[in-house]
Amino acid sequence: MSQALLSSAYFAPIQWYQKLHRYDKVEIEAHDSFIKQTYRNRCLIATTAGVQALTVPVERGSDGSEAANAQPTRKCLTRDVRISDHGNWRHLHWNALASAYGESPFFEFYADDVRPFFERRWTFLYDFNMEICAKMCELIGISPDAGPTAEYIAADDPALAGTADFRDAIRPKHPLPDPGFSPRRYYQVYEAKHGFLPNLSILDLLFNMGPESLLYL
16 A cells, blocks of 8 residues: 655645545644745745745744744644734735636636635634645545644654655755656646746646546646
């Protein structure tokens, strides 16, 4: 049985969902130290101006402090990171998605399924991401055997022997090599302007390809 380990992710990239689909069992890390500027609270979408990052703000006191002059704080486990209401981000994220994908083939088809994530308030980022994952899997049509980790196990621990560890491999900046993932072209609204933009949020694939998203994974 093939097994994989993934970090938590906000509307994760296509590569992340490929692993979720292709491995027999997947655990999503809940006990690592939260790291800012990762997919844990960030997704990438295609807009008329190019790639745009949408970032969920987290409460001060976690490792992802919003304060530019914040003093160093103790590490906060990903499962304990709380979502902040700072900056009306839900409204901004939804408007960005509507603007970016309003003309895509399947935006209207999926809008009612995605919009609630920008209307309801979740307390913890990890829980928010897990519910997003469940909905994305439902819309794509996959039923992975996936759940949270019970404890943190370091990458070099023998206990992870036989498990493919993608926790640090799938990241927006300086991703590690992944021979198992080769981005393939699919239709994108702004391809004529920017060229094909690989490995964006699963929303990019879903809004552009609809039911065919499963075949891409």
